[in-house]
Amino acid sequence: MSPKPDNLDAFGRFTEPAVMILVSLADQPRHGYAISEDIEQLTGHRPGPGTLYGAISRLETRGFIQPHSVDGNRCTYELTAAGCHALKARLDAMARVTRVGMDRLQMA
Amino acid sequence: MKWILKLYPPSWRARYGSELAEHLSQEPFRLRTAADLLAGAADAWFNPGNIPKTNEPQGVSLMIKAARCCSSEFSTKDSLKSAGLMIGVTLILTAAAVTLDKTIGDHYAIQALTYAAFFIALLVSSNLTYLRPYSSTARYAIIGFGSVGWYLFFLAVTWFGTRI
Numbered sequence: 171m172s173p174k175p176d177n178l179d180a181f182g183r184f185t186e187p188a189v190m191i192l193v194s195l196a197d198q199p200r201h202g203y204a205i206s207e208d209i210e211q212l213t214g215h216r217p218g219p220g221t222l223y224g225a226i227s228r229l230e231t232r233g234f235i236q237p238h239s240v241d242g243n244r245c246t247y248e249l250t251a252a253g254c255h256a257l258k259a260r261l262d263a264m265a266r267v268t269r270v271g272m273d274r275l276q277m278a
Numbered sequence: 279m280k281w282i283l284k285l286y287p288p289s290w291r292a293r294y295g296s297e298l299a300e301h302l303s304q305e306p307f308r309l310r311t312a313a314d315l316l317a318g319a320a321d322a323w324f325n326p327g328n329i330p331k332t333n334e335p336q337g338v339s340l341m342i343k344a345a346r347c348c349s350s351e352f353s354t355k356d357s358l359k360s361a362g363l364m365i366g367v368t369l370i371l372t373a374a375a376v377t378l379d380k381t382i383g384d385h386y387a388i389q390a391l392t393y394a395a396f397f398i399a400l401l402v403s404s405n406l407t408y409l410r411p412y413s414s415t416a417r418y419a420i421i422g423f424g425s426v427g428w429y430l431f432f433l434a435v436t437w438f439g440t441r442i
Contacts, residue, residue, distance in 0.1 A: 203301045218311055219301050220318020223294050227322075230330045243300040 177232060178260055187217045187225040192234065192249065192257040199238035199248040202226065229253065282312060285319040290329050356406050364396075364403035371395035386436035393432040398425040 181188050187209075194200055194208040202222060210216040217225075226247065229235045234253035238246040249257070280299050283291060305311060322329065375392040382388065401424045409417045 202297055203304055206301070218314025218318075219298060219305065220314040220316070220321075222301075223298055224318050224321050224328070227290070227294065227330065228328045231328050243296040245297050 178256055181225065181228050184221065184225040184228055187221050188229055188234075189257070189260055190217070191222070191225055191229060191247075192253055192260075195235060195247060195249045195253070196257060199246045201241070201244040201246045203244070205247070282315040282319065285316065286322050287326065287329070289326070290322040293330060356410075360403040360406040363406065364399045367399035367402050368395050371398060386440050387433060389436045390429060390432035393436070394425075394428045397428040401425055401428070 178185050178188055190209045190213065191205055193212065194205045200208060202219075205226075206216055206219070206222055226235070230237075230247070232252075233250055234256055235247045236250050238248035240246070280302055283295055283299060283302075286295070302311075372392060372395045375388050375395065378388045378391070379385075401421050405417055405421060409420060412420070
């Protein structure tokens with residue numbers, strides 16, 4: 171059974187940063203800078219602030235993330251139910267591609 | 279690098295400006311970061327639908343904000359108070375000029391007061407909005423010297439008008 175579309179593909183060049191943001195928020199709410207640091211730890215690449223906030227604004231507009239709390243000038247974000255669903259669908263799809271790719275590499 | 283934030287649309291800045299400024303204060307300056315911000319600003323202008331709706335005031339208060347070019351850093355209540363103060367001070371100064379005109383007679387110094395009334399009122403009303411971040415001494419200095427400056431400017435203009 172194919173998963174429901176997660177709509178993240180509509181983000182264009184912001185799709186990958188958006189997925190990374192969702193992964194970063196999967197275990198706890200974080201503010202922008204903490205998300206950026208978490209992504210760097212996870213991937214070895216730190217997204218630029220323009221890219222990061224371009225992705226955050228898209229995720230927030232579509233209801234995948236929402237503000238959790240505000241600490242001074244920093245807003246902490248958390249995943250919504252729609253965000254959890256979109257992330258799960260995306261990770262399932264990536265896992266399938268990874269599995270098939272690894273299988274084919276072993277056959278080669 | 280925070281100056282690049284001014285290139286973003288106002289609605290975007292209203293929503294993310296302060297937290298991105300905070301974010302940038304922790305980042306060292308890099309050309310790559312500056313380029314990324316420029317691309318982000320262009321994206322924000324070309325894709326306004328990706329900016330979440332904020333709880334910005336609508337209707338009349340929004341019109342007042344737009345008319346006075348207010349940022350969202352002060353509340354609607356402050357804007358309304360400021361607008362009331364601006365109208366009040368303009369009326370008071372204009373009434374004073376009319377009274378002086380009736381008692382003293384037509385004089386370019388009184389005309390200057392009439393012309394300067396709105397600009398002085400604008401400065402005074404800014405005390406509740408734009409000038410708020412400054413100390414009270416700085417605010418009173420800006421309002422005082424600014425008002426005198428406006429009056430002297432219009433005094434010079436009206437004086438020059440009587441000479442030609």
